[in-house]
Amino acid sequence: xxxxxxxxxxxxxxxxxxxxxxxxxxxxxxxxxxxxxxxxxxxxxxxxxxxxxxxxxxxxxxxxxxxxxxxxxxxxxxxxxxxxxxxxx
Numbered sequence: 001x002x003x004x005x006x007x008x009x010x011x012x013x014x015x016x017x018x019x020x021x022x023x024x025x026x027x028x029x030x031x032x033x034x035x036x037x038x039x040x041x042x043x044x045x046x047x048x049x050x051x052x053x054x055x056x057x058x059x060x061x062x063x064x065x066x067x068x069x070x071x072x073x074x075x076x077x078x079x080x081x082x083x084x085x086x087x088x089x
Contacts, residue, residue, distance in 0.1 A: 035076055045083035052077045 001009075003024070010020035031049060034041050040050040056072040080088075 043081070045081050047078055047080045047084055049076060049078050051075070 007017055007021045007024055010024060011017045013020075015023065031041050035049060035051055038051060040048060042048045051074050054073050054075055057070050059068055059070045060066065061068050
């Protein structure tokens with residue numbers, strides 16, 4: 001499912017496609033802003049988004065076999081909630 005299809009599904013709930021698109025953009029912006037601020041976003045029954053930190057580490061360049069240093073970084077992780085897991089299984 002892509003963004004356009006998701007907007008169409010939201011619109012099926014009684015909104016116009018334009019309003020559904022605006023609502024989706026607002027929700028995604030709110031989640032993004034919270035994650036940038038270092039907050040955890042929990043959607044009961046769906047799951048939890050949070051920012052995790054990856055430490056700097058050594059790695060290998062697969063083309064040359066040369067050892068390289070990989071810088072520390074941040075990543076977004078998602079943990080599915082129980083209700084979502086139960087519906088998928």
